[in-house]
Amino acid sequence: xxxIFHEKFYETYDADPAAAPGRMEPIMQELKKxxxxxxxxxxxxxxxxxxxxHSARHIENVKRDDIVYTMxxxxxxxxxxxxxxxxxxxxxxxxxxxxxxxASSNSCWGFCFFNxxxxxxxxxxxxxxxxxxxxxxxxxxxxxxxINILGRKPGxxxxxxxxxxxxSYLEEISSALNRAGDHDIISASAGFDEYIEDWGxxxxxxxxxxxxxxxxxxxEKHCRGRRYALLxxxxxxxxxxxxxxxxxxxxx
Numbered sequence: 001x002x003x004i005f006h007e008k009f010y011e012t013y014d015a016d017p018a019a020a021p022g023r024m025e026p027i028m029q030e031l032k033k034x035x036x037x038x039x040x041x042x043x044x045x046x047x048x049x050x051x052x053x054h055s056a057r058h059i060e061n062v063k064r065d066d067i068v069y070t071m072x073x074x075x076x077x078x079x080x081x082x083x084x085x086x087x088x089x090x091x092x093x094x095x096x097x098x099x100x101x102x103a104s105s106n107s108c109w110g111f112c113f114f115n116x117x118x119x120x121x122x123x124x125x126x127x128x129x130x131x132x133x134x135x136x137x138x139x140x141x142x143x144x145x146x147i148n149i150l151g152r153k154p155g156x157x158x159x160x161x162x163x164x165x166x167x168s169y170l171e172e173i174s175s176a177l178n179r180a181g182d183h184d185i186i187s188a189s190a191g192f193d194e195y196i197e198d199w200g201x202x203x204x205x206x207x208x209x210x211x212x213x214x215x216x217x218x219x220e221k222h223c224r225g226r227r228y229a230l231l232x233x234x235x236x237x238x239x240x241x242x243x244x245x246x247x248x249x250x251x252x
Contacts, residue, residue: 005094031245049076058105069113076100093190093247099116102145103118104145118145121133130184132185133155138191169207173211181222186223191231
C-alpha cells in the first residue's frame with residue numbers, strides 16, 4: 001500500500017492545530033515500522049489543477065502567505081498523486097497537511113486552504129478517467145468545502161456520517177455503501193478527530209480499521225478496487241499514528 005508523504009510536512013507553517021509541531025512525527029514513526037507501506041514523495045500541484053476547484057481570487061488570497069501557499073500546493077499535489085495511484089489500482093493514503101475539506105471555491109476556514117479532495121477528483125475527471133466518485137468524509141466536522149465544490153456534480157456522492165455513537169456511526173456508513181452502487185472511485189476525507197480521546201470522543205481505534213475495511217470491500221465490488229484517502233483532522237497526537245495505521249490495515 002502507498003503512503004504519500006514529504007519531509008516538508010514536518011514543518012510548521014501556521015499557528016493552528018493542524019499545522020502544529022509534533023503532529024506528523026508520531027504518524028510517520030508508526031507507519032515506518034511496517035515494510036508493506038511504500039513511501040512516495042509528491043510534487044506540488046500546478047496552478048491549473050487548483051483552478052479547477054478554486055477561483056483565481058482565492059488563490060491570490062492564499063498566496064499572501066508564501067509559506068502557507070507553498071505547503072498548500074504540496075498538500076494538493078499529494079492528493080493528486082494519491083488519486084492517480086488509486087485510479088491505477090493502487091490503494092493509497094496521503095499523509096498530507098494542510099487539510100482541505102473546509103476550503104470552498106472562494107473561501108476557506110478550519111485550518112484549510114485548498115480543497116485537496118476536490119482538486120484531486122476534478123483532475124481525474126478533467127482527464128476523462130472518472131465520471132463518478134463516492135466521498136466518505138469521516139472527520140468530526142462536516143466538510144462544507146467538499147459539499148460546496150462537489151456536492152451538486154452528477155455522479156459525485158458525499159457522506160458525512162452523523163451517528164452519535166460508534167455503533168450507529170459505523171452502521172450509517174455500512175448502510176450508505178450498501179445502497180450506493182457502482183462508482184469509478186471511492187475516496188475518504190480521513191479525519192481522526194472523532195477518536196475517543198480526541199475532540200469527538202466517539203470512535204475506537206478498531207472503528208477506524210472497520211471504516212477502512214468497508215471502503216476496501218466497497219471499492220473491490222463497485223470501483224474496480226480504486227480507493228484513496230486524504231488526511232484531514234486528528235489532534236490526539238500520541239495516538240494518531242496507531243489510528244491511521246489501523247485505518248490503513250483495513251483499507252489495504
